[in-house]
Amino acid sequence: MxxxxxxxxxxxxxxxxxxxxxxxxxxxxxxxxxxxxxxxxxxxxxxxxxxxxxxxxxxxxxxxxxxxxxxxxxxxxxxxxxxxQKGIDLLPIMVEINLWADKYFTLPSERKEMIDEVKKDKEAFIKEKIKELSLS
Amino acid sequence: MxxxxxxxxxxxxxxxxxxxxxxxxxxxxxxxxxxxxxxxxxxxxxxxxxxxxxxxxxxxxxxxxxxxxxxxxxxxxxxxxxxxQKGIDLLPIMVEINLWADKYFTLPSERKEMIDEVKKDKEAFIKEKIKELSLS
DNA sequence: AAATTTACTTGCATTTTGCAAGTACAAATA
DNA sequence: TATTTGTACTTGCAAAATGCAAGTAAATTT
CATH class of the missing domain: 1.10.10.10 (Winged helix-like DNA-binding domain superfamily/Winged helix DNA-binding domain)
Structure with missing residues (x-):
């Protein structure tokens, strides 16, 4: 255990x-x-x-x-x-880690795309992603 | 090293x-x-x-x-x-961890107060706190 | 029926952590 | 001025976590 x-x-x-x-x-x-x-x-x-x-x-x-x-x-x-749900609710933390990393590291371009989407509208991104993760 | x-x-x-x-x-x-x-x-x-x-x-x-x-x-x-500045920029991550913990743990009341302030207006809280940490 | 895939477990070496004690320099106290 | 105390560490060693390679058991494929 x-x-x-x-x-x-x-x-x-x-x-x-x-x-x-x-x-x-x-x-x-x-x-x-x-x-x-x-x-x-x-x-x-x-x-x-x-x-x-x-x-x-x-x-x-x-x-x-x-x-x-x-x-x-x-x-x-x-x-x-x-x-x-408890796991899904870690998404905002993940998003912020991504934003921090975006500011202080050089990231591969495929990651950048997602982050650019987040930067456009963070709230919308999180909401949408949570919805996606919740169904199924 | x-x-x-x-x-x-x-x-x-x-x-x-x-x-x-x-x-x-x-x-x-x-x-x-x-x-x-x-x-x-x-x-x-x-x-x-x-x-x-x-x-x-x-x-x-x-x-x-x-x-x-x-x-x-x-x-x-x-x-x-x-x-x-790189350290100060970890604040949004910290805030989100606090919010997650608030949802899934029973926190001591002195912590709750700060979190309630965050919940009222997250952006304002972060902005103000970053300002505080930046001067000095 | 035998070989392969899948989700693990086991054993052991290496690395990281934790604890207790020690050190070196600064500052306070006698 | 000599001695004790405070502050920021370092060191040595035991315990725990991690990493690697191999093994196991049930399910699936061949």
Whole structure:
């Protein structure tokens, strides 16, 4: 089992205790891009997470209600991971991280396109994206 | 010295490579609350960071241009740490983390007050707070 | 029936974290 | 002026987390 030990009652600290490790937000990013992923999909991401770490993080995020597992409609060998509402609600944080990164790094052009869309109308982007993630 | 190895060119990943560890955002949080802190101030925070980890993180954040050191005006024994513009620009991310935490945790009342102010007018809050952090 | 895919687990080396103690310089106190 | 205290670290070592390679078990494909 996974221990959820809070370092303090501070909102930043409590949040980091759930997803403030090296990998969790990348898993969540994948789910925001793809809406649903199999275990293997996560392993394919370019940052190359180790399989045991992936398993541990998925467990942690599920225990904390950020993601859920469900059966794959076409195969019993596969599992689908999805964001819960709690996970979907991390979108504004992700958007702000993207904007910060856009200001201080040189990003690949395919990322820039999305960010330019955000910059045009942040609220609209978030609203639309949340809607997308919520149905399904 | 500190190694800045990027796992990928993804904005989320690049950002996490700088401040995506267990402690950095808590250091940044302290600086956002206090505007400037000494080494000892950070050690006093309720999460109780270990002194060697603190030294390592401060070094990392300074190397990456998120914070700066300056002489304490009243004592050569003390050092003042402050946010750079790059650090101040993390404020919107912090605000969103607070809002997420507000939705999913029960927070202490003194934190709630600040968050209620944010909820009234997020843009205004951020603008005002950035102004505050920028002068000095 | 055998090989392959999928989602993991296991074992072990490496790296990071945490704790306690130590150091060096500045400042306050006796 | 000598000694103690404060401040910002560093060092050494144990514990925990991470990373890598290989293994397992059930489902699917061949």
């Amino acid at each position: 996974i221990e959820i030990k809070k370092r303090s009652e501070c909102p930043i600290s409590c949040s980091l205790d759930i997803w403030g490790d090296k990998w969790s937000l990348l898993i969540i990013r994948d789910l925001m891009h793809a809406k649903q992923c199999t275990y293997g999909d996560f392993l394919k991401s370019e940052e190359k997470i180790a399989t045991n770490i992936l398993a541990a993080r998925l467990q942690m995020l599920e225990t904390n209600g950020v993601i859920t597992k469900q059966d794959h409609p076409e195969s019993k060998a596969k599992v689908l991971y999805k964001l819960t | 500190i190694e800045i190895k990027k796992r990928s060119e993804c904005p989320i990943s690049c950002s996490l490579d700088i401040w995506g560890d267990k402690w950095s955002l808590l250091i940044i949080r302290d600086l956002m609350h206090a505007k400037q802190c000494t080494y000892g101030d950070f050690l006093k925070s309720e999460e109780k960071i270990a002194t060697n980890i603190l030294a390592a993180r401060l070094q990392m954040l300074e190397t990456n241009g998120v914070i700066t050191k300056q002489d304490h005006p009243e004592s050569k024994a003390k050092v003042l740490y402050k946010l750079t």
